[in-house]
Amino acid sequence: MRQFLSGRPAIAFAMQPSRTQHVLPEALIQRLDTIGRVLDAAPMQRFDDERAGKLLGETEILVTGWGSPTIDAAALAQAPHLKLVVHAAGTVKGLLGDSLFDRGILVSHAAQANALPVAEFTLAAIIFAGKKVFRFRDFYVADRSRKRTVPMQAEAIGNYGRTIGIIGASRIGRRVIELLSPFNYRILLYDPMVGEAEAATLGVEKTELDALMASADIVSLHAPSLPVTRHMIDARRLSLMKDGATFINTARGALVDETALLSALKTGRIDAIIDVTDPEIPEAASAFYDLPNIFLTPHIAGAAGLERTRLGEMAVDEALRFIEGRPLLYEIRREDMARMA
Incomplete structure (x- = not known):
C-alpha cells in the first residue's frame, strides 16, 4: 500500500457535469470514498477560484473527464500533494503538459473503455x-x-x-x-x-x-x-x-x-x-x-449515455491499483503524448 497524508488518499474531481452524465454514478463515487477520501463529490470546473484552491491543496488523486480545465503549471502550484491524475475519458491532449510529468505525477486514462x-x-x-x-x-x-x-x-x-x-x-x-x-x-x-x-x-x-x-x-x-x-x-x-x-x-x-x-x-x-x-x-x-x-452521425460512436459508466469504472479501478501499490494498466508516459490521437 502507498502512503498518504491521512491514511486514505484525498480524491477530487474535475470535469464538466453537462458532458459527463453517467461517468461517475453514485455507486462509483461511494466506492472511491471507501478506498479513499472524496473531498467533494461535485467536480471542479475551473482551477482559479477559492473552492478549487482549497480542494487542490489537499488532493492526492484527481479524477478528470470531458470539460476538465487544463492542468497547467498554475494549477499544479496549488496541488502540492497531487500524485495521480486519472482521466475518465480518452485522449489527454490539451489537458496536461510537461510540468505534470516533470513533477513525477502519474497519469492514466480510460481510452480503452x-x-x-x-x-x-x-x-x-x-x-x-x-x-x-x-x-x-x-x-x-x-x-x-x-x-x-x-x-x-x-x-x-x-x-x-x-x-x-x-x-x-x-x-x-x-x-x-x-x-x-x-x-x-x-x-x-x-x-x-x-x-x-x-x-x-x-x-x-x-x-x-x-x-x-x-x-x-x-x-x-x-x-x-x-x-x-x-x-x-x-x-x-x-x-x-x-x-x-x-x-x-x-x-x-x-x-x-x-x-x-x-x-x-x-x-x-x-x-x-x-x-x-x-x-x-x-x-x-x-x-x-x-x-x-x-x-x-454527430460524433456518437464513442461512449454515450450508459456506455460512459465504463469510463468511470476504469478510472476507479486504476485509482485502486495505484492506492494498493500495483502498476497502472493504462499509464500514459511523457513519450506517449506525441503518438496519441
Missing part, C-alpha cells in the same frame, strides 16, 4: 454497409413498394466473403478486428508499426495503404490524428476505391481531405458512413447533410 463502443458502432456500420441497408431503406421509403428493392437482392451485396480494410491497429482498430473475427471476412490491415508476425497473430493480411484502398469492399479508418496523418485519405487514394465500396470514418475528420471525399461521393461511385468531420460540425450548406450516399 471508450474504444469499445466505437468498435461496436464500426461493426454495425460494416455489416449495414455490406448489405447496403441504407440504400434499401431509402428506396423502400421513397417507392412505398418493393419494386426496386427486390431486384437489388440479386446483386453482389451482403457480408459473406467481403474484404474489409482496417487503417490503423489502434485500440479501436484492434477491437474491430477482434469483433470481425467470427464473420466470413477477409481482413486487410495497414499500419506501418505492425509487422508480418503480429499481423498473423491478429488474423489479418498486412498490406500497404494504396493496395488496401484498391482491394477493400469496405474501408474503416482508425488512425491517430497527427500532423503526419493529416489528409492521409486524399483524392488519389479515394480514386483507388472500388465502385460500390464504402468508406467509414469514426476516427477524426482531419485524417481525410473532405473536399476530395465529397467530390468522390457526388459521383455516386462510393458510399460513406461518417461520424466525425473537420470542423466537428460541418457548415449548414455542406453536402455532408444532403448527399444520399452519406450516412452522417
Whole structure:
C-alpha cells in the first residue's frame, strides 16, 4: 500500500457535469470514498477560484473527464500533494503538459473503455454497409413498394466473403478486428508499426495503404490524428476505391481531405458512413447533410449515455491499483503524448 497524508488518499474531481452524465454514478463515487477520501463529490470546473484552491491543496488523486480545465503549471502550484491524475475519458491532449510529468505525477486514462463502443458502432456500420441497408431503406421509403428493392437482392451485396480494410491497429482498430473475427471476412490491415508476425497473430493480411484502398469492399479508418496523418485519405487514394465500396470514418475528420471525399461521393461511385468531420460540425450548406450516399452521425460512436459508466469504472479501478501499490494498466508516459490521437 502507498502512503498518504491521512491514511486514505484525498480524491477530487474535475470535469464538466453537462458532458459527463453517467461517468461517475453514485455507486462509483461511494466506492472511491471507501478506498479513499472524496473531498467533494461535485467536480471542479475551473482551477482559479477559492473552492478549487482549497480542494487542490489537499488532493492526492484527481479524477478528470470531458470539460476538465487544463492542468497547467498554475494549477499544479496549488496541488502540492497531487500524485495521480486519472482521466475518465480518452485522449489527454490539451489537458496536461510537461510540468505534470516533470513533477513525477502519474497519469492514466480510460481510452480503452471508450474504444469499445466505437468498435461496436464500426461493426454495425460494416455489416449495414455490406448489405447496403441504407440504400434499401431509402428506396423502400421513397417507392412505398418493393419494386426496386427486390431486384437489388440479386446483386453482389451482403457480408459473406467481403474484404474489409482496417487503417490503423489502434485500440479501436484492434477491437474491430477482434469483433470481425467470427464473420466470413477477409481482413486487410495497414499500419506501418505492425509487422508480418503480429499481423498473423491478429488474423489479418498486412498490406500497404494504396493496395488496401484498391482491394477493400469496405474501408474503416482508425488512425491517430497527427500532423503526419493529416489528409492521409486524399483524392488519389479515394480514386483507388472500388465502385460500390464504402468508406467509414469514426476516427477524426482531419485524417481525410473532405473536399476530395465529397467530390468522390457526388459521383455516386462510393458510399460513406461518417461520424466525425473537420470542423466537428460541418457548415449548414455542406453536402455532408444532403448527399444520399452519406450516412452522417454527430460524433456518437464513442461512449454515450450508459456506455460512459465504463469510463468511470476504469478510472476507479486504476485509482485502486495505484492506492494498493500495483502498476497502472493504462499509464500514459511523457513519450506517449506525441503518438496519441
